[in-house]
Amino acid sequence: MNFIFKCVRRTIYIYIFCFFSLTVSAQQDSVTNLPNFLFPSFTNCIIKFKTGELKKAIVNYNVVDEELVFQQDNTYMTLESPAVEVIDTLYVGGRVFVPFNGTAFYELISHGNVNFYMQYKKDAEFIGTSTAYGVKSRAANATYRKQIYGGATGAVDLRIPSEFQLNTNNAYYLEKDGSMHKFSNKRQFLKICSDKEKEISQYIKEHDTKFNSLANLKSLVDYCNEELYK
Incomplete structure (x- = not known):
């Protein structure tokens, strides 16, 4: 074999x-x-x-x-x-x-x-x-x-x-x-992460996250991984 x-x-x-x-x-x-x-x-x-x-x-x-x-x-x-x-x-x-x-x-x-x-x-x-x-x-x-x-x-x-x-x-x-989700704006992102919507919304507000900025989005997902989905 x-x-x-x-x-x-x-x-x-x-x-x-x-x-x-x-x-x-x-x-x-x-x-x-x-x-x-x-x-x-x-x-x-x-x-x-x-x-x-x-x-x-x-x-x-x-x-x-x-x-x-x-x-x-x-x-x-x-x-x-x-x-x-x-x-x-x-x-x-x-x-x-x-x-x-x-x-x-x-x-x-x-x-x-x-x-x-x-x-x-x-x-x-x-x-x-x-x-x-x-x-x-x-x-x-x-x-x-x-x-x-x-x-x-x-x-x-x-x-x-x-x-x-x-x-x-x-x-x-x-x-x-285990699933792939396409997104382009805040609403779509929050829908994907609806179980942590409150915390993510607060982060986006405090950091003025721009969804056309790759660097901003990387920081947002890094926060999710480090604080919310550990």
């Missing part, structure tokens, strides 16, 4: 790190400070698998497609959902990310009996192409398609096409009692 488990585990890792040979390479100077990526450049990270094993990699996170992009030399690779499912945690520059909903990763902002997550997301909106007179031309039913894969020329462009603009659509989540 142990031999079978080791073979299965080895197969999983081979699948994750070797099936990327289908991808193609891009120019190095074309993958820095891209608005569709979370980090300014590809960054060293540590991947912790559910088996406890650790692996080093160089990654960035595509906030439009909500997926990890790996760099190996000048080759750029993505993970499909079955491979993501064996990952437990991603550590990038002192920040912690965990997999959610297929290929997405959310940042763990505050950890305790109540976990606070940030979903980084941007939506690609078609704004048209410029004509000879500088007028934007809009095509019917134009939609964004993933840019990670190369075409017949063997070139890949990780940038969003110029005829699309990106709109930030980040979201906050609380994980409480």
Whole structure:
């Protein structure tokens, strides 16, 4: 039985790190400070698998497609959902990310009996192409398609096409009692933590908590974990 488990585990890792040979390479100077990526450049990270094993990699996170992009030399690779499912945690520059909903990763902002997550997301909106007179031309039913894969020329462009603009659509989540809850304002937060509504309302009032401030919300959830849900 142990031999079978080791073979299965080895197969999983081979699948994750070797099936990327289908991808193609891009120019190095074309993958820095891209608005569709979370980090300014590809960054060293540590991947912790559910088996406890650790692996080093160089990654960035595509906030439009909500997926990890790996760099190996000048080759750029993505993970499909079955491979993501064996990952437990991603550590990038002192920040912690965990997999959610297929290929997405959310940042763990505050950890305790109540976990606070940030979903980084941007939506690609078609704004048209410029004509000879500088007028934007809009095509019917134009939609964004993933840019990670190369075409017949063997070139890949990780940038969003110029005829699309990106709109930030980040979201906050609380994980409480084993369930994930999306929130964006005080009312929704208090509904999730209704058992401590009085104490949390008092904290929000005393500290003038702003729900559009990630730092304010981290302090609020830290208070909940340290004082209310110990």
